[in-house]
Amino acid sequence: DGGITQSPKYLFRKEGQNVTLSCEQNLNHDAMYWYRQDPGQGLRLIYYSQIVNDFQKGDIAEGYSVSREKKESFPLTVTSAQKNPTAFYLCASRFLQTGGNTIYFGEGSWLTVV
Amino acid sequence: AQTVTQSQPEMSVQEAETVTLSCTYDTSENNYYLFWYKQPPSRQMILVIRQEAYKQQNATENRFSVNFQKAAKSFSLKISDSQLGDTAMYFCAFMSYGQNFVFGPGTRLSVLP
Numbered sequence: 001d002g003g004i005t006q007s008p009k010y011l012f013r014k015e016g017q018n019v020t021l022s023c024e025q026n027l028n029h030d031a032m033y034w035y036r037q038d039p040g041q042g043l044r045l046i047y048y049s050q051i052v053n054d055f056q057k058g059d060i061a062e063g064y065s066v067s068r069e070k071k072e073s074f075p076l077t078v079t080s081a082q083k084n085p086t087a088f089y090l091c092a093s094r095f096l097q098t099g100g101n102t103i104y105f106g107e108g109s110w111l112t113v114v
Numbered sequence: 115a116q117t118v119t120q121s122q123p124e125m126s127v128q129e130a131e132t133v134t135l136s137c138t139y140d141t142s143e144n145n146y147y148l149f150w151y152k153q154p155p156s157r158q159m160i161l162v163i164r165q166e167a168y169k170q171q172n173a174t175e176n177r178f179s180v181n182f183q184k185a186a187k188s189f190s191l192k193i194s195d196s197q198l199g200d201t202a203m204y205f206c207a208f209m210s211y212g213q214n215f216v217f218g219p220g221t222r223l224s225v226l227p
Contacts, residue, residue: 033214037157042205042219058214088157101147101166103207103215105159 003027004106006091012114013078013085021076021109023091030096032074033103036060037088046089049074050096078111086113116141118208118218126224127196134181135191135221137206146210148182148189153220154202162204165189193223201225 004025013019023032031050035043045058049068063082068074074093078085091106117140127133139148150162165173165182172180177197181190193200206218 040222043217045214048214090159101209102149102161102164108157
């Protein structure tokens with residue numbers, strides 16, 4: 001089935017650790033996105049990528065890093081510099097050409113600092 | 115920069131009744147898209163309905179319809195015959211060509227039995 005797969009669904013991080021959230025899509029979408037969602041809040045853009053080997057910072061990029069080595073994959077690393085990483089993380093993707101007017105989401109990953 | 119406002123943080127409706135969720139946006143663009151996404155307790159973001167700004171006809175998807183007022187920059191969502199499964203957070207979103215999506219803060223809708 002086509003879609004966006006995020007893993008793991010639940011992740012626990014100790015203070016000072018880096019963790020990586022995986023996002024894979026088989027929709028042949030050009031652009032991929034990472035959003036952060038805090039309880040009861042909206043979506044905030046962390047990073048996005050419109051083409052392989054290129055990405056841009058969103059509104060809250062500090063303490064996060066990404067890579068886009070393959071079109072299908074856009075992993076997000078939450079570094080120890082992110083002081084309050086406990087949140088729900090959503091990966092999304094879409095086409096950029098004509099008709100690419102809808103963004104699709106993965107099922108999300110919960111990150112908790114312990 | 116574009117902004118999206120949802121002035122109703124929470125709403126409730128009785129099962130089988132009709133409810134309208136409000137959304138306003140600010141843009142200087144003429145061509146753009148508007149969306150409503152639903153996020154149930156599972157947290158999966160699901161596209162409910164999409165409207166293209168150049169189309170005057172309001173979009174409809176089964177029990178979901180929109181009232182798109184371009185001049186007023188208003189994009190409300192009407193849910194008819196509300197069902198318990200409609201309980202969710204609803205996000206209004208805006209996208210202009212070549213730009214990223216902009217999401218509103220969301221409205222938490224509870225459908226009461």
